[in-house]
Amino acid sequence: MPPVSSTASATLAAKAGSVPVGPLPGDHPPVRIGRIGVLLMNLGTPEGTDYWSMRRYLKEFLSDRRVIEINRLLWWPILNLVILTTRPGRKGKDYASIWNRERDESPLKTITRAQSDALAALVEDPRICVDWAMRYGKPAVEDRLKALVAQGCDRILLVPLYPQYAGATSATACDQAFRALMKMRWQPSIRVSPPYHDDPAYIDALCAKMLADLAKLDFEPEVVLASFHGVPKAYLIKGDPYHCHCVKTYRLMREKLGWSAEKFQMSFQSRFGAAEWLKPYTDETIKALAAKGVKRMAILAPGFSADCLETLEELNVENREYFIHAGGEQYAYLPCLNAEEEGMKVIRTVVERELQGWQ
Incomplete structure (x- = not known):
């Protein structure tokens, strides 16, 4: 049997859950590598149904140039002087009518978390870490990418949960992830799952x-x-x-x-x-x-x-x-597919296909 390379040793260590990368100067903690991250990404949600929570969410959403392509000089006064004055109250009432009061969150957040938890239970490779994020609101894409990297994920699959591709959904979710990557000295390798509208x-x-x-x-x-x-x-x-x-x-x-x-x-x-x-x-x-x-x-x-x-x-x-x-x-x-059995079959199929070559 040929000697095991340092790379292979790191991979084997990753499976065991600990991958220090050599001695580092000072008190710097060991860097973890060798794991694979899967980040499910959905649109977003306000943190509450009150006026200011709705206003913050709508401002972030409607300020996105992928969503609203109107000239900024025209759009800024419309957004800030009209829409963000009147719309938060109306939309807050709509959200209140469907709000998950037990968890104090929107159903979209409840369901996306459940999808992430269900996928984590379905994957068999111990190296895979599954997480979830929202393009607008919390949990933020940047925060969850950092969390995956901290767990040793040097390869991350981004999974926009939009079956049909659109610039205002799939693309802006990836934009947010790429903005986070721009701040990282050591970027993980990234894949993006394609739309699955005809899968x-x-x-x-x-x-x-x-x-x-x-x-x-x-x-x-x-x-x-x-x-x-x-x-x-x-x-x-x-x-x-x-x-x-x-x-x-x-x-x-x-x-x-x-x-x-x-x-x-x-x-x-x-x-x-x-x-x-x-x-x-x-x-x-x-x-x-x-x-x-x-x-x-x-x-x-x-x-x-x-x-x-x-x-x-x-x-x-x-x-x-x-x-x-x-x-x-x-x-x-x-109802939508949500985190039910049929829906999880779809997400699992997409993820397993896109992870080929990484496992």
Whole structure:
């Protein structure tokens, strides 16, 4: 057997959980290496539902140039003098209606933590450390990257939990991670998991979860609507692939289900401002369905990996009211994959595939 190299020795030591890197001057603690980090990243959440917590969160979110591409000279007064004066109160009430009071946090934070914990329980390699972070709010991406490095992770896989790529989601999450890396003298090696909008594991999970949830209803929907988060149409024209990814997810789901385009429809929600966004709009679609005589419908959000304000309040409450007021009778919101078995199969599949060659 050939002698074990110093690199191999470090790797073996890493498996044992301790990897000091030679003698260091002074009182400097030993540096740990040889472990692999997996950082799940989601959008973000306010720390509370009060005005100032909401204002801090909205300011960070709406100041992101990836999210709002309007000229800064025009956007600054609109944001600071109008939106951040009026919107925190309204959005705070919406968050309060879905708030996890037991943990005093938003459902998105609760679910993302649960996804991280579930993935950590599923991985078999003791060298792998799983953590989670939010692009906006806490836990901060920079803080969690530092924590992984401190545990000896010299290789880190970033996993943006957005099935469909968009500059305003996947890209800005990576931007935040790269900004943190710019401050590090010794950077870990980085991989970024790609979007998984057409991954068979994802399509299978969506369809299986949806059919299981539909089977629990006490009525049969005439229409099932797949609602994706919207973005300004201008982003599509500039080259953002998000619209194409959403349409492909919808098409693959419909093909697997064998449903007609009338039975299974798609739309885009959460538009903000006066500019044209991706169409058809979810709220207008729901009102039109009821106006045409549809009495029973169900809605799901395939583009969200975890339930959040846009699903639990916007889809389950606000759009339910639109349907009922327009003449509909029975309406069901079908939850996201979250940290349930089907959802964790997807995340595990993505992570295991992207870690190949590192394990």
